Amino acid sequence: MDWLRRPALFPGRVTPAGGGAEASLSVLSLARRAWTERQQDGHQALLWATQVLEALPGLALAGKQGVQLQGRMTLILAEVHLQHLRLDDAEQAAAQARALFAAVDDACGLADVCWLHHMLAADRGDTQALRQSLQEALRHAERAAEPERQLYFRIVMARSDMLQDAEQARQAWAGRLPESAEGLSSMCAAALADYLGVREGLLSHFAASANWFELGFEQALASGQLRRAMALASNLGFTFTAASDYARAIDWLQRGLALARKAGWPGSIGLCLAQTGEAMRRVGQVAAARELLQECLDTLDGHPVSRTILLALSYLGQVELDSDHAPQALALFETLVSRALQVGSTDLRLDGELGRARSLHRLHRLDDARGVAQAALGLAQQLQQQTMRVELLWLLTAIARSAGATSAVVLEGLSEAVTLAGAIEGYRAPPGLLEEAAEALAAAGRHEEAYAHARRAALVRRDSLSDEAAKRAAALHLHQQIEAMSAEREHLRRLAEAESARAQALEDAHQVLTHLSRIGQEITAELVAERVFEALERHVHALLPVSCMAIYLLDETRTQLVCAFGVEEAQAFVDPPVPVDEVHSYCARCVRERRGFVLGIDERPHEESQVPGTSEMHSVMFSPLMISERVVGVMTVQTPKVAAYGHREELIFASLCAYAAIALDNARAYLRLSELQRHVMAQEKLAALGAMVAGVAHELNTPIGNSLLVASALLSDARDFETQVQRGALRRSDWQLHAERTREGLEVIERCMDTAAALVRSFKQVAVDRSAEQRRPYELLELCQQCQQSLGLMLRRAGVHLQLSVPQGLMLQGYPGALSQVLVILINNAVTHAFEGREQGRLLLESQLVGLDQVHLSLSDDGVGMSEAVLRRVFEPFFTTKFGQGGSGLGLSICLNIVETLLGGRIRVSSEPGQGSRFVLELPLVAP
Known part of the structure; x- marks a missing residue:
């Protein structure tokens, strides 16, 4: 079937909705192979399409895309049925495909179904359905905004019109179709060449017609249009037959027959056999x-009612x-x-x-x-x-x-035939008919008329002979033209091969440059020297013949080269340091001269450079690792192969060395920066520790001071009571007063000590003890529900309603206790700060799966919100807006520490005054 080779099989990206992404991608790959190979190997394409249709229910591809895929596979079944002349089966499968495409309004698919109906009508000999289905295919292609399909269908329609009425078709299609196949796809180029060949052939321009048909034949084969290729071979056969070049005619008919036999399509085989047989009959090969x-x-x-078999019966008769x-x-x-x-x-x-x-x-x-x-x-x-x-x-x-x-009856019949023949425009009466009429007239004594008919018969024979001679001359001229065209094509073919070789060389160079670019991105992205060495060693073997590779870096004094990396035959080695002024060292020479060189081409390695016990290297490259004018080190690659490194390898090696120099310099700078960062972080930690200790001391000062004051008062009262006991002057009221003062003082001390103890516990939570937390899988919804239940009484007393919007079945792997602690702190913080001055409020705890490995858990409130100044410091230790009112300023700091260390995630907050606040936890599904 002559459909476009690259149809809109899947408009947009097909996203599997179930059945496993890997299985879905495998089935989609099989579907594309089935579509591509449907004419090259119809049997295999049929098997693949059947497998795809059987696998579709288990994959549950999303909506419209799944229906489109089913329609395309059904269309393959229809085409394979058509190839093997199972016309009823093909029509039934095409109807199923039409229903599928219509259900999802796939105009492109409907256009291809109409094209299949067009081919069905051609095989059935239904001329009315032939054009109707073609017009419908064009309408759908226009609706689908498919310009290539539109052009293809218009070309086929023009060819059909040309065969019906050549002059009218030439006028109707003048200027509406291209006059050259240049820039067209192989599919449209083949169709256009077929149309132009028919047009020129009807004008008896046989050389031009044959040239177009040959171009169309090549393009049809290139685009996999076997059916069109067979038809074009047949057209070439009839073109050469019309020019009386029967040898070439039969040659092309046999080529078409060979294609049909190889494809195994009975309809095409039969048509080629019939047409070749008729050509053989005309040349006397009965x-x-x-x-x-x-x-x-x-x-x-x-298939007794096939039009091809009717033609064969007529030819055989x-x-x-x-x-x-x-x-x-x-x-x-x-x-x-x-x-x-x-x-x-x-x-x-x-x-x-x-x-x-x-x-x-x-x-x-x-x-x-x-x-x-x-x-x-x-x-x-x-x-x-x-x-x-x-x-x-x-x-x-x-x-x-x-x-x-009687003679009169015979003469009457012959005269009627001759008269009718003379009335037909452009038709010459057969010489035999005229000669028989002349004989009958002579027998009837009408000699003048008999002479006129005989003379007319002689003229027709002469003209026929002249036409035959003209045809033979035209055939000879056509043969010469074809030979000239063949020579020109051969010349162009050779030019194309040379250009193709040049393009291939450019493509190879482009691929090498692209590969080097990717390598450069990979190498320069590394900030650790060891990983830079590994990446270089991995890629250099893919680009160059290498048995030994080494990298030497200048030390801090820049007086010697240190072997930072070396490997020979997959074995690591470390050479001793090399002084920069070493005379016989190629590495030192490379640094001194600031240039690279190739040994084995520029010069032979000298004997002093050979390390004892190592293999002799016949091809060696050295190149300095330079950043601008500053040398970082030297890199060398070596191989025992002779003349292994040329200009191309030298350029590749120079590019690798440039990337290596940048990467190693970045790694060294990053190492220094990391040391500086560690120093600064240590200083910041000490400063933070000092601030934290000062904050703790400040917070503990009030409850401890109050406790000391009350304890001193109780001690003084106890001494007074002891004095009164010694005097023996105690009354019952003194006993009662002493007991009351002691109880009140102890209650004050108990409250203060509870406050201090709670403050110390909160302070201890700042450093999360990972060893105390059990790692296990847990369901997020169940954990949120447990937090809601444990805080239910507090929330009801505060008039706050907590709503959960967490999907069921979302599993995490990590530390549920730590996450519960974070949620409790956030909810307590919202109840304490968000609804101040209000009798009721609302909290929303919701989660959302992001990608394949992360979940976002957010807590939102409709409270008073926070100012920008508060928002900037909200996670700082000991920062609170409730100093002296029960706030310690450690809750959110504890949350930040737990989320970023133990849970391996991030916490962020957004808020505006009067608009409430929203805390978002970005957590991995599997905690580190």
């Missing part, structure tokens, strides 16, 4: 023609008549008439009736022959087939003569 036509009938034996096998010819023509009536093919039925009449005449069944010929004459008159009427009138006259009719 036996070969009979063999080919009989093979055509055997091939299409299961003519072969039998040429061989004087009238009975066999009669049987063939009778079968042709019967089947032509069955399918409504009037033109082939008329051919069959004429053949029947001639066969009956040869068998001397004159009455039967006369009846068949007269019925056929009426049909020809009805169909306005004037040339066929001439043939039938001539045959009726021959039948009458055989039946012993």
